[in-house]
Amino acid sequence: MINLKVNGIDRSFSGDPDMPLLWYVRDILRLTGTKFGCGMALCGACTVHKNGDAIRSCVTPMSAVANSEIRTIEDLGANGLHPLQEAWMQINVPQCGYCQSGQIMQAVSLLKTTPHPTDQQIDDAMAGNICRCGTYQRIRHAIKMAGEKTV
Amino acid sequence: MNQIENVSRRRFLKGVFGTGALILSVRYIPPLWAQSQSTDGQTEADRATLHPNVFVGIQQDGTIYIVAHRSEMGTVIRTSLPLVVADELDADWKRVKIDQAIGDKRYGDQNTDGSQSVRRFYNTMRECGAAARWMLIQAAAQQWNVPASDCSTELHAVVHKATGKRAGYGELAPEAARLTVPQKEQLQLKQPSEWRYIGKGMTSVDLEQLCTGKAMYGMDAHMDGMVYASIEHPPVYGGKIKSLDDQEALKVAGVHQTISIDPFKPPAAFQPLGGVAVIADNTWAAFQGRKKLKIAWDNGPNESYDSVEYKKELQDTAHKPGRLIRSVGDAEKAFPTANVVEADYYVPLLSHVPMEPMVALAEFKDGKVTAWAPTQNPQAVQAIVSSELGIAKEDVICHVTLLGGGFGRKSKPDYVAEAAVLSKKLGRPVKVVWTREDDVKFDYYNAVAAMYMKAAVDAKGKPTAWLQRSVFPPITSIFDVNAVYGDPPHLAQGWTDLPYDLPSIRIENGPAPAHVRIGWLRSVANIYHAFAVQCFTDELAHRANRDPVEYLLDLIGPPRTLDFANVNYPNYGADYKTYPWETGRLRSVIQMVADKSGWAKKKTGKGHGFGFAAHRSFLTYVATVVEVEVTDDGEITIPRVDTALDAGVVVNPEAVRAQFEGAVVFGTSVVRTGEITAKNGVIQQSNFNDYPVARINEVPAQTNVYITESSAPPAGVGEPGVPPFVAAFCNAIFAATGKRVRDLPLSSNSLFA
Numbered sequence: 087m088i089n090l091k092v093n094g095i096d097r098s099f100s101g102d103p104d105m106p107l108l109w110y111v112r113d114i115l116r117l118t119g120t121k122f123g124c125g126m127a128l129c130g131a132c133t134v135h136k137n138g139d140a141i142r143s144c145v146t147p148m149s150a151v152a153n154s155e156i157r158t159i160e161d162l163g164a165n166g167l168h169p170l171q172e173a174w175m176q177i178n179v180p181q182c183g184y185c186q187s188g189q190i191m192q193a194v195s196l197l198k199t200t201p202h203p204t205d206q207q208i209d210d211a212m213a214g215n216i217c218r219c220g221t222y223q224r225i226r227h228a229i230k231m232a233g234e235k236t237v
Numbered sequence: 238m239n240q241i242e243n244v245s246r247r248r249f250l251k252g253v254f255g256t257g258a259l260i261l262s263v264r265y266i267p268p269l270w271a272q273s274q275s276t277d278g279q280t281e282a283d284r285a286t287l288h289p290n291v292f293v294g295i296q297q298d299g300t301i302y303i304v305a306h307r308s309e310m311g312t313v314i315r316t317s318l319p320l321v322v323a324d325e326l327d328a329d330w331k332r333v334k335i336d337q338a339i340g341d342k343r344y345g346d347q348n349t350d351g352s353q354s355v356r357r358f359y360n361t362m363r364e365c366g367a368a369a370r371w372m373l374i375q376a377a378a379q380q381w382n383v384p385a386s387d388c389s390t391e392l393h394a395v396v397h398k399a400t401g402k403r404a405g406y407g408e409l410a411p412e413a414a415r416l417t418v419p420q421k422e423q424l425q426l427k428q429p430s431e432w433r434y435i436g437k438g439m440t441s442v443d444l445e446q447l448c449t450g451k452a453m454y455g456m457d458a459h460m461d462g463m464v465y466a467s468i469e470h471p472p473v474y475g476g477k478i479k480s481l482d483d484q485e486a487l488k489v490a491g492v493h494q495t496i497s498i499d500p501f502k503p504p505a506a507f508q509p510l511g512g513v514a515v516i517a518d519n520t521w522a523a524f525q526g527r528k529k530l531k532i533a534w535d536n537g538p539n540e541s542y543d544s545v546e547y548k549k550e551l552q553d554t555a556h557k558p559g560r561l562i563r564s565v566g567d568a569e570k571a572f573p574t575a576n577v578v579e580a581d582y583y584v585p586l587l588s589h590v591p592m593e594p595m596v597a598l599a600e601f602k603d604g605k606v607t608a609w610a611p612t613q614n615p616q617a618v619q620a621i622v623s624s625e626l627g628i629a630k631e632d633v634i635c636h637v638t639l640l641g642g643g644f645g646r647k648s649k650p651d652y653v654a655e656a657a658v659l660s661k662k663l664g665r666p667v668k669v670v671w672t673r674e675d676d677v678k679f680d681y682y683n684a685v686a687a688m689y690m691k692a693a694v695d696a697k698g699k700p701t702a703w704l705q706r707s708v709f710p711p712i713t714s715i716f717d718v719n720a721v722y723g724d725p726p727h728l729a730q731g732w733t734d735l736p737y738d739l740p741s742i743r744i745e746n747g748p749a750p751a752h753v754r755i756g757w758l759r760s761v762a763n764i765y766h767a768f769a770v771q772c773f774t775d776e777l778a779h780r781a782n783r784d785p786v787e788y789l790l791d792l793i794g795p796p797r798t799l800d801f802a803n804v805n806y807p808n809y810g811a812d813y814k815t816y817p818w819e820t821g822r823l824r825s826v827i828q829m830v831a832d833k834s835g836w837a838k839k840k841t842g843k844g845h846g847f848g849f850a851a852h853r854s855f856l857t858y859v860a861t862v863v864e865v866e867v868t869d870d871g872e873i874t875i876p877r878v879d880t881a882l883d884a885g886v887v888v889n890p891e892a893v894r895a896q897f898e899g900a901v902v903f904g905t906s907v908v909r910t911g912e913i914t915a916k917n918g919v920i921q922q923s924n925f926n927d928y929p930v931a932r933i934n935e936v937p938a939q940t941n942v943y944i945t946e947s948s949a950p951p952a953g954v955g956e957p958g959v960p961p962f963v964a965a966f967c968n969a970i971f972a973a974t975g976k977r978v979r980d981l982p983l984s985s986n987s988l989f990a
Contacts, residue, residue, distance in 0.1 A: 102491070113521070118453075121592070160451075223937075
């Protein structure tokens with residue numbers, strides 16, 4: 087039995103401990119904001135937070151999240167939008183939107199350690215998150231805008 | 238509120254507008270995203286009090302439902318087309334709700350492909366809005382006993398200025414619903430100066446959901462009692478199962494069973510590829526079970542396909558006389574032998590890799606199928622599910638979810654057919670989930686293409702004779718196993734329509750058999766055609782020591798309408814009188830981007846250069862300047878891109894800018910790393926590690942988009958940004974390094990790898 091917290095709620099899981107967190111979150115908890123894109127930690131669409139740090143849930147087995155606190159996109163704006171979500175809307179970042187949960191969760195963890203990132207710091211932190219529609223210019227802009235808001 | 242309302246008697250523009258159904262009552266359906274349709278295929282608009290056509294419904298509370306019949310994959314079309322209706326209706330956008338249509342021929346074409354949603358439906362949407370507005374005005378005029386011509390509309394209300402009378406749309410809806418729907422000729426459309434939304438635009442109606450994880454994609458669809466399926470497809474196109482051992486797969490926890498799917502009967506079209514499906518409790522268990530399958534395959538004739546050999550064959554064919562597509566001037570005479578410049582250009586197979594892999598949920602029940610799918614073409618879903626299951630098209634209800642990217646891949650509904658076939662065999666809802674590896678290996682690839690370019694030039698370096706010959710396996714090969722020549726619609730994509738004013742032009746195409754499924758990918762044949770034409774032109778400009786922009790303008794010649802009499806030029810399916818090929822418009826965007834980018838002052842130095850290209854595709858004219866920097870160890874960065882476009886009337890400028898920003902990112906992937914290869918018939922790439930796409934640190938740091946103010950009919954915006962960017966990027970690399978990119982991508986080009 088694996089015990090963990092997801093978005094503040096206590097959960098326990100008794101299935102295959104090798105099952106990636108992604109599929110537990112999506113298929114079992116039905117929190118579908120976290121996306122499947124590659125299954126190999128190559129695209130970042132599945133990014134969630136484990137104890138506050140961005141991780142790729144598609145390669146994180148359930149055994150590795152025992153007694154952890156997991157946070158998904160659903161919780162980020164649960165009590166009012168996060169400044170990054172507001173910036174995302176203001177800059178009109180999304181096109182198809184499929185990667186954006188992962189982009190936002192990654193950006194949240196960037197701003198936590200680096201509230202005013204440079205272009206280079208943004209590139210370094212966000213290079214693991216693919217957007218096939220090509221919204222990168224706006225992602226960069228929105229991260230900077232949210233960073234400025236949190237002065 | 239159970240208003241009984243018969244709208245079936247109304248006739249308005251038969252076909253697109255015909256409702257067909259007898260709408261009897263208004264029912265409350267919870268506003269679950271926009272997919273509020275019940276299984277009878279009715280929309281909220283259908284059930285509304287006033288329902289003048291299939292796209293509009295107005296309720297007594299003033300809520301206006303507008304049907305979005307095209308698929309949303311990031312272009313904001315679900316917003317932009319309804320916005321056109323709302324404009325002509327003078328509707329308050331805040332009181333508009335969007336209904337996503339199911340697949341249904343009553344809406345007309347729903348294939349969200351070819352950058353044609355706005356241009357094909359712009360007039361229809363305006364007329365739909367105007368018709369509703371006309372009826373509301375008539376109803377108010379009757380009620381007030383004044384001439385309708387004295388009434389007008391303000392936001393969401395009819396007003397009679399002389400008396401100051403005013404009535405909201407909701408309160409007028411019941412009376413208006415008793416009127417006959419006007420004929421098209423009775424409608425008066427707004428003047429552009431009266432537009433409320435067109436040209437100003439509106440953000441996506443889905444924006445907040447897209448930023449909060451609440452948006453519903455095909456991957457997120459759910460039905461009670463559903464099972465998950467992951468399918469092992471034949472590794473070689475056209476292969477079949479020889480033997481199957483699923484014993485180990487069945488031992489995986491959560492796996493229920495395996496089901497074999499029959500191979501397709503050629504031509505493949507949109508049929509399932511065949512293979513073995515593993516059925517399980519959840520996606521992960523299905524994936525795990527698949528890994529334990531032991532399958533022996535009969536690979537069939539495509540086992541001999543080797544992309545290295547194939548490239549040589551294409552280039553050999555490109556060097557031989559081909560089928561004449563178009564000739565200008567004295568092209569029948571022997572090609573001059575003096576001052577001849579030749580070049581071979583090559584673009585490999587490309588994969589779409591939308592962020593959401595193929596996925597579909599379907600339930601077969603009581604002889605009918607209900608599907609939830611991220612599809613660009615729900616009517617194609619109806620057609621293929623109908624033929625695979627032997628049921629009527631009308632018995633296939635295809636709900637369209639949001640698409641996590643499409644780029645043309647999701648116009649081909651093989652994956653939806655798989656879900657329907659499996660559900661019929663299992664008797665319960667089935668969700669088919671492709672892995673990224675499935676997506677990369679079993680795509681409908683953009684054609685691999687070889688282009689042979691040849692020019693004879695005069696003393697000033699200007700061509701006196703021009704020959705271009707392209708060879709690529711055609712998309713038509715998925716519908717006709719014998720198809721080897723380029724079909725007119727795809728040859729017309731930047732090949733047949735070379736816009737140059739030269740004394741002798743010869744345009745040819747050679748044969749190429751397909752060994753994989755070939756399909757539409759964002760910009761399609763324009764990618765390789767524009768690459769060859771615009772880079773070869775740049776070669777000639779440099780050879781002549783001329784400024785590439787001036788040289789290009791010289792080749793294009795004076796403003797004129799290109800004459801395609803006696804040439805098979807489909808013009809993207811658009812009427813040529815409405816959408817002529819005007820060189821003046823191409824010249825204008827060239828001049829616009831040259832000005833905006835400061836082209837004349839741009840100084841190329843070692844490791845720093847600017848490239849230029851211009852191209853018309855999907856009826857839109859685009860010119861692009863790319864700046865590159867190349868380090869001593871060959872690392873290429875793109876500090877800036879400037880792109881100017883003329884797409885006629887632009888409904889939603891912000892959305893258009895986003896499309897062109899995205900196009901340069903898409904093009905960056907094409908140039909840097911886009912390449913699918915095959916050995917022994919098996920695709921060698923599998924995921925983003927070996928089929929990389931551009932990341933945030935590899936794309937242009939800044940993309941500036943300039944939109945031409947135009948009153949010409951609206952044209953495409955999703956695709957036209959890619960082709961000129963690809964060529965301009967390669968031309969910039971030449972300017973910076975002196976190395977000419979003729980083979981894409983850079984990652985496997987010996988000059989750069």
